[in-house]
Amino acid sequence: MDYGHQFFYDICAMIYITRKEHFNAAHKLFREEWSNDKNAEMFGKCSNPNWHGHNYDLFVTVKGEVNPETGFVIDLKDLKQIINSRVIDKLDHKNINLDVDFMKGKMASTEMLAMEIFNQLKGEIESKGAALHSIKLFETENNFVEYFG
């Protein structure tokens, strides 16, 4: 048995690691240029002019090769710090339509939010020598979006 060969494959294999975070935030689905009636027709109760909120669960999956010295793809402490500073601190207990710089002028749908979260995280994760694989964002326990960039 060639164990040296096996070691090489273990180290070079692509591996995926995921950090789960949570935030709650208010939003509404509406277009400013539409009347309340047209918004209600399109978005239903989600267009309620006085907002509503969700408890969001966010899964951030990073991929890369394992560093043979640390055994890490990315230090989870670093990943947590990046997600918190770039995303959670900006969203938690906030109004997505009004308070969040990276959502300005965008629809506050789960799809748009997942794409913008991906854009917020990609560069800083890459600066740690890993790659951002996907964002999975649960708006409710029944509804979630996955985005792979």
Ligand SMILES: Nc1nc2c(c(=O)[nH]1)N=C([C@H](O)[C@H](O)COP(=O)(O)OP(=O)(O)OP(=O)(O)O)CN2
């Ligand atoms: N494509 C999308 N459709 C909808 C989105 C979205 O982000 N993308 N969002 C909403 C609303 O935000 C709405 O608040 C969703 O909540 P709800 O309808 O209550 O969903 P639940 O799964 O919790 O409730 P059910 O009873 O299972 O419907 C709407 N559409």
Ligand SMILES: [Zn+2]
């Ligand atoms: Zn909603």
